[in-house]
Amino acid sequence: MRVVAAIFFTLVLLVAAASSLVLVCMAPFFFDPPGTEEQLATWALVGAIFSFPLLCLVAIAGLWIAAFPAGRSLWWYASLALPFLGLLAFFVAGSCRPGFF
Secondary structure (H helix, E strand, O other), X not given: OHHHHHHHHHHHHHHHHHHHHXXXXXXXXXXXXXXXXXXXXXXXXXXXXXXXXXXXXXXXXXXXXXXXXXXXXXXXXXXXXHHHHHHHHHHHHHHHOOOOO
16 A cells, blocks of 8 residues: 555656746746845745755655655655645745745
């Protein structure tokens, strides 16, 4: 049953990582308005956008390690929360940037 769940979550995370690549391609446009390259919130926002696909791939690796009995550990199950940390960083940095939300 764990392998079926691992296949399902792998597909979900791959779709999330692939769809976020469109946003990664658009991230340089956050620096178009004058003065945004000095704002720390803009840099944090772009960092959160770039980190999301990588966090999805790390979560997939942790998921497959946790799917088998030898690697069962709460730390590997916690790796599934990594993409949510990237989303949280995105919303926190976006709320600090004036006019983003």
